[in-house]
Amino acid sequence: MSRDRSQWGWADGRSVARATRLPRARLSVVAALAASVRAHRRRLPRAGAMVRLAAKCLLAGDPAVGKSALAQMFRSDGAHFQKNYTLTAGIELLVKAVSVPETSDSVEFFIFDSAGKDLFSEMLEKLWEQPNVLCLVYDVTNEQSFNNCNKWLEKLRAQAVGMHIPGVLVGNKTDLADRRVVEQEQAQEWAEKHGLEYCEMSVKEMKNFEAPFHILAKLFHQLYKEKVETFHSLA
Numbered sequence: 001m002s003r004d005r006s007q008w009g010w011a012d013g014r015s016v017a018r019a020t021r022l023p024r025a026r027l028s029v030v031a032a033l034a035a036s037v038r039a040h041r042r043r044l045p046r047a048g049a050m051v052r053l054a055a056k057c058l059l060a061g062d063p064a065v066g067k068s069a070l071a072q073m074f075r076s077d078g079a080h081f082q083k084n085y086t087l088t089a090g091i092e093l094l095v096k097a098v099s100v101p102e103t104s105d106s107v108e109f110f111i112f113d114s115a116g117k118d119l120f121s122e123m124l125e126k127l128w129e130q131p132n133v134l135c136l137v138y139d140v141t142n143e144q145s146f147n148n149c150n151k152w153l154e155k156l157r158a159q160a161v162g163m164h165i166p167g168v169l170v171g172n173k174t175d176l177a178d179r180r181v182v183e184q185e186q187a188q189e190w191a192e193k194h195g196l197e198y199c200e201m202s203v204k205e206m207k208n209f210e211a212p213f214h215i216l217a218k219l220f221h222q223l224y225k226e227k228v229e230t231f232h233s234l235a
């Protein structure tokens with residue numbers, strides 16, 4: 001069985017704090033995230049998939065578009081829909097593995113569920129470094145949340161200048177069909193123009209909520225295979 005790991009520049013909370021000069025209170029958040037990642041790595045099952053990849057996934061978008069609802073629903077396999085809005089302050093880390101379609105491989109996502117409120121943007125940029133995949137969410141009933149995807153994508157891409165980071169644009173709340181203001185074609189076109197995959201979902205109605213992560217798993221796995229082939233060709 002082979003095993004593969006992507007590189008994590010932020011695994012040590014103290015070195016991140018040194019590098020970013022975070023104040024003492026935020027330091028504990030960084031250390032907790034790093035410890036959680038290390039603990040989950042140690043607990044990875046040994047049997048099963050041929051290749052297990054790990055990917056840092058940035059989940060971003062405007063406030064109240066449904067990022068946390070998506071993350072919770074995905075982690076609980078559809079068992080938990082967060083009905084009441086609870087603003088995310090900073091970042092919440094969730095970990096979940098998915099199988100890569102049509103392979104025996106899997107990707108373990110370290111999902112950085114990020115606050116949509118501007119108030120936390122400075123903190124986010126410090127914790128977002130070295131992402132592997134991006135999940136950008138907007139609300140199909142909220143035009144501003146779609147327009148702000150430009151701003152979000154710019155910020156996310158600034159984390160990995162010159163690198164190809166696979167990403168997906170997700171339109172949420174399709175259950176509110178009579179309040180819809182952003183059409184699928186319009187969003188799809190924007191996604192294509194910016195090199196993103198596109199999908200729509202209703203977390204509330206449990207429709208398609210796994211699709212973004214399946215798409216990202218496939219894209220990240222493809223990237224991995226391309227890199228392996230490059231290494232083989234150089235050997």
Ligand SMILES: Nc1nc2c(ncn2[C@@H]2O[C@H](COP(=O)(O)OP(=O)(O)OP(=O)(O)O)[C@@H](O)[C@H]2O)c(=O)[nH]1
Pocket residue numbers: 061062063064065066067068069070082083084085086087088089114115116117172173174175176201202203204205
């Ligand atoms: N109708 C409907 N409501 C949804 C859906 N998904 C999430 N919501 C609701 O939208 C509200 C905001 O959801 P959150 O997941 O907390 O939003 P968020 O994007 O994490 O917001 P921030 O943490 O502030 O960035 C909650 O009341 C959810 O129940 C959906 O598919 N349809």
Ligand SMILES: [Mg+2]
Pocket residue numbers: 067068069086087088113114115116
């Ligand atoms: Mg949230």
